[in-house]
Amino acid sequence: MEGPDAKGLIFNVTSVLYKNECNIFKQDEYVSPNGWFYMRTEFESNNGYEPEKVLQDLRKVIPNEEIKFKLHQQKKKDIVLLCTKEHHCLSEILIRYAFEELNANVLAVVSNYNSLQPFVGKFGIPFHYISAEDKSREEHEEAVLKTLDIYKPEFLVLAKYMRILSPAFVSNYSNRIINIHHSFLPAFIGANPYKQAYERGVKIIGATAHFVNDNLDEGPIIAQDTKEVDHRYSAQDMARDGRDVEKMVLIKALKLVLDDRVFIFGNRTVIL
Numbered sequence: 001m002e003g004p005d006a007k008g009l010i011f012n013v014t015s016v017l018y019k020n021e022c023n024i025f026k027q028d029e030y031v032s033p034n035g036w037f038y039m040r041t042e043f044e045s046n047n048g049y050e051p052e053k054v055l056q057d058l059r060k061v062i063p064n065e066e067i068k069f070k071l072h073q074q075k076k077k078d079i080v081l082l083c084t085k086e087h088h089c090l091s092e093i094l095i096r097y098a099f100e101e102l103n104a105n106v107l108a109v110v111s112n113y114n115s116l117q118p119f120v121g122k123f124g125i126p127f128h129y130i131s132a133e134d135k136s137r138e139e140h141e142e143a144v145l146k147t148l149d150i151y152k153p154e155f156l157v158l159a160k161y162m163r164i165l166s167p168a169f170v171s172n173y174s175n176r177i178i179n180i181h182h183s184f185l186p187a188f189i190g191a192n193p194y195k196q197a198y199e200r201g202v203k204i205i206g207a208t209a210h211f212v213n214d215n216l217d218e219g220p221i222i223a224q225d226t227k228e229v230d231h232r233y234s235a236q237d238m239a240r241d242g243r244d245v246e247k248m249v250l251i252k253a254l255k256l257v258l259d260d261r262v263f264i265f266g267n268r269t270v271i272l
Contacts, residue, residue, distance in 0.1 A: 001013065001037075001038070001039045001040075001041075001067065001068065001069050001070070002036065002037065002038045002039070002067070002068055002263055002265070003036070003037060003064065003066045003067030003068055004035060004036065004037065004064070004066055004067065005031050005035045005036065005037040006037070006064070006067075009037060009039065009062065009067075010027075010029065010039065012058070012061040012062050013039065013041065013058065013062075014027075014041075015061070016054060016057045016058050016061060017041070017043055017054070019057070020045070020049050020050075020053065020054050020057065021045055021046075021047050021049065022043040022044065022045045022049055022054075023043060023044050023045065023046075024041055024042070024043045025042055025043065025044065026041070026042040027039070027040070027041045027042070028040050028272040029272075030270055030272060032265070032270070036265060037067075038263050038270050038272060039272075040260075040261065040263075040272035051071045054071065055069055055071065072260045074103075076103050076104050076105045076258075077103065077104050077105070077154045077155060077257075077258050078104070078105050078107055078151065078152070078153045078154045078155075079104045079105065079106055079107065079153050079154065079155045079156070079157055079258075080106075080107050080108050080109070080110060080148060080151055080153040080155075080156055080157070081093060081094075081106060081108075081109045081110070081156075081157050081159045082109075082110050082111070082144075082156060082157070082158050082159065082161040083109060083110075083111045083116060083158075083159045083160055083161055084111060084112060084113055084160060084161055084162045084163070085113045085115050085116070086160040086162075086243075087116055087119065088160070088243045088244075088246065088247050089159040089160045089180055089246060089247045089250050090109070090116060090119075090120075090159040090160070091119065092247040092248075092250070092251055093106070093157065093159060093250070093251070093254070094106065094120070094123050094125070096251065097123070098123055102251075102254060102255065102258060103255070103258040103259055104254070104258050106123075106125055107125075107126070107151040107153055108125060108126040108127070108128060108147075108150075108151055109125055109126070109127050109128070110127075110128045110130060110144060110147055110148070111127070111128070111129060111130070112129075112130055112131060112132040112140070112163065113129070114127075114129040117129060128147050130143050130144055130147065132163070137166065138166070138168075141165070141166060141168070141169045144169075145169065145172060148172075154176065155173075155176050155177070155178060155257065155258075156173050156176065156177045156178070157177075157178050157250075157254065158177065158178065158179040158180065158212070159180070159250070160180065160246075161179075164216060165177070165212060167214040170212055170213065170214060175211050175220075175264055176211075177211060177212035178209060178210075178211060178212070178222065178250075178253060178254065178257060179209070179210055179211075179212050179217075179219070180207060180208070180209050180246050180247075180249060180250040180253075181193075181207065181208045181209075181210065181217050182194065182207055182239075182242055182243075182246055183196075183197065183205070183206060183207070183208065194235050194238040194239040194242055195235045197235075197238055198233070198234065198235035198238055199235075201231070202229065203228060203229060203230065204226040204227065204228055204229065205226065205227055205229055205238050205241065205242050205245065206224060206225060206226035206227070206242075206245060207224065207225060207242065207245045207246040207249040207250075208221055208223075208224045208249065209221070209222045209223045209224070209249050209250050209252070209253030209254075210222055210253075211264065211269075213267075218267070219267070220264050220266075220267050220268055220269045221268075221269060222253035222256060222257065222262060222269055222271075223249050223252045223253040223256065224249060225245050225248065225249045225252075226245070227241055227242070227244075227245050229241070256271055
């Protein structure tokens with residue numbers, strides 16, 4: 001639930017769930033400085049419950065339509081992974097998926113290179129090679145979208161998909177594309193961030209997982225982490241160690257999104 005803060009919101013929600021014979025086992029709330037209220041409640045019902053009735057009951061006691069309610073059942077989300085030639089993020093996701101450590105169904109992998117196809121094949125996951133060399137940007141994106149239409153994923157995961165997506169492409173999956181950027185944003189936006197970091201003489205490197213919007217590497221941030229470096233590190237050393245940070249940050253972000261813990265408000269996220 002999210003919307004303008006008001007007295008009695010927590011009481012009203014918990015009362016409705018109680019009257020519908022639901023048991024709350026986890027709850028978290030946050031009120032932003034501008035007075036916007038967020039609440040995430042995990043509940044269960046041994047007798048079963050009617051989601052539509054719960055939503056109707058909530059609207060009766062909280063009639064303000066600025067306040068939005070969403071009910072999510074605990075189920076695996078359907079995702080498609082997009083990659084190019086780097087394997088570290090893709091392999092981390094697929095290994096965790098194979099051991100059922102992600103709340104997801106990996107439906108397919110799409111790439112503009114075919115070098116990772118043998119690896120993906122070991123997991124029994126469909127691999128779609130769509131070359132970009134003989135197509136314009138628009139033609140390539142159209143081909144990718146046609147492939148995605150086969151699977152109708154809930155989320156796209158850019159596992160080092162080193163291509164800039166057009167606003168037209170992004171509009172098909174608004175707030176549903178998760179990217180990993182190999183720097184601690186907002187520093188070093190764009191290409192070659194480790195080279196930029198080396199030339200700047202940084203003492204930390206990092207990675208940022210964020211939702212994709214129309215502005216390059218400026219979408220709402222989901223998760224970040226850093227690693228200390230020093231003057232002995234070359235740009236190649238930074239890139240090597242950075243890859244470990246990248247894959248762990250992407251996994252952390254994926255778990256948050258797949259477990260319905262991320263609220264988007266403007267260009268920010270609230271994690272509950």
